[in-house]
Amino acid sequence: MDSQGQNEQRVVWTVVGTDIGPLLLAATQDGLVNVVFHATDAVRDKTLDRLATRLGTEPVEAPDSPLLAEAIRQFEAYFAGDRREFELPLDWSLISGFNRQVLRELASGVPYGSVVGYGDLAGRVGQPRAAQAVGVAMGSNPLPVVVPCHRVVESDGGIGGFGGGLETKRKLLALEGVLPEPLF
16 A cells, blocks of 8 residues: 555566567556567567556566466466466456457457457457457457457458567467468
């Protein structure tokens, strides 16, 4: 608690190396709040500034915090092929409205090793004509990999877009057995 007896928000973060490059993981007391691809120094600094503004507190590097330590363990197991689901509390405070509704449906309804079309996902949340809006929701996903936006593809069989880059999307889908491993 702070000096006025209010609960003070605490944001902790770390960068973890993965098969798709460094990921920045950030968490609050409510759960994992942000996963960011390609966490170079510049991306990290920009992300931490954005989190400080959005969450009202300066993020603190704390890889040994219990939630981050568990997240690191689960990411390592996922990339080793030993984990198919993340079992982490999630803080949804960086997303709201339709985007949150779509991402929650994605998280709970599209399992490892499967894909869903943008239009199909729109239909699942009662907005069958909102395929483009689903694409916007995927692009605003603050928790990629854990909330598996890489599993959303075009209805014609195309891979679709991806905030982490198409090569990253291909690697994640190959890891899950949806696509063959890239040759190089």
